Amino acid sequence: MTPPDRLRALLDQERLLVMPCCFDPLSAKLIEQAGFPLTFMSGFAASAARIGEPDLGLMSYAEVADQARAIADAVSIPLIGDGDTGYGNAMNVRRTVRGFARAGCAAVMIEDQKAPKRCGHTPGKEVVDREEAFDRIRAAADARASDDILILARTDARHEHGLAEAIDRAHRFHELGADILFVEAPKTASEMRTICAELPGPKMANIVEGGETPALSHAELQDIGFSIAAYPLTLLAAAMQAMTRALGQLACDAPRDGLMDFAELRRRIGFDAYYEESETYRSSARAR
Template identity: 65%
Template sequence: MAEPHPNPAAARLRTLLARPGLVMMPCCFDALSARLIEQAGFELTFLSGFAASASRIGAPDLGLMSYGEVRDQARNVLEGIAIPMMVDGDTGYGNAMNVMRTVEGFARAGCAGVMIEDQVAPKRCGHTQGKAVVDREEAYDRIRAAIEARGRADIVIKARTDARRTHGLAEAIRRAQTFAELGAEMIFVEEPLSEEEMRTICAEVPGAQVANMLEGGQTPILPPARLEALGFKVAAYPLAALSAAMRGMVATLEALREGRDHTPGLMDFADLRQRLGFDAYYEAETRYARKE
């Protein structure tokens, strides 16, 4: 078999997963949010489906975004950062053949990893109402297809199960165990309801376990040191950046509408320019102007 299409970002992600300690993964929704995550010193980000749907089409995460839209969003984000980024592949956007195309496409776009889940399409945010999962064999086939695609274009496979809510913890663990046996490197059991359930998942499921720290969701929000002690390898913060941005914008716009001073919550203009790269651009512009 030919060697898979190389992907340096996947190699960097595997290096992060192999070293000791918890990997913090704030999630982005566009190039700007990803750049701020990188500037804050984080070494990994994830293009959240929830946040990307809100940012790109102004709609809830209910399976409305297409594969092409998500891949385009991922490419835009990757152009603005140097750290590896994972991406939400939802259910793979169809059958096993679609899953393969999805996984290979994200790998060739430069994504470090892709998440494939076992929800019924169209999927829903893991902590909202109305979600359901496919049967075991269909769930396993999605991961088998993802692993096969990884053989053509290298990428880290993150397998997710949402079976905890509808089928109970034991079924979710069984699915997660099989995902790991099939070759998924990262495992995500969505919506454990207690710290004890989180401990059980880490004890019984192999692979790099992901904790989803969704503020206001069903899973307890624990400090990083506690997550690491339980056995988690990655802590994802899917909506922290989006929620903070939305709250700030709403407050500023309300102040403008009401005629109040809206400036206290704003970033200093000099800091804004520096973070966006104006200073670096001007420095390079001056350097090349001298040569000319």
């Protein structure tokens, strides 16, 4: 099946899909090796990993698309790409959606923030007016006509305009063709229940450790009605914590504990699989 078809099949199972988010091909491979059925390229984490800068619209479309292409090529599970605001007007949104489809993404997220966008759990974010937001999703759906990809439509209107406005926008996104709806940063479990009760189709929850949305259990999220639970910063935060700890130990010439065994490191990166496959060709050469 194509990546979009694999994602559709997962959504048809009507169970919560726990989705750790990646930032590069290696983190995506680890997610797949751990048995998770899909992943999302977090804009926050990818910006930190690729350019060492905060997620404030500093990565260009070309950089984001290139990162998505490298990740999609490294794994077989469906990848959802972060298309931010679409990088311009509605015509830019069309190009962004087509580019993410050709990069191998199963879905692309398009949001209604003003550019430059901000992380959904940081101060200062603003959204465009309704008609511009709707034009973005309409353009995304139109682009899908030539390149198969699912549309994940995100609204950040809860922050400025309240939950009712966010839900109204998401309703319209669904009518315009969005496949998955994402109301960012609800502040209580009650708001999360309202989102799932009032909106049609698959909904995504975004669980940022230390963020504004309650970090409910998987069972609670499924009971409320979410189809996907995204964890955008779990791996980045864990990796940064481990690296700063190891650097501190190295600086004071202390033993480096907590490191992955070298043999497992090689296996997870793919050395063992490479050598095994290369032997097949070496045997063929010897036979000739």
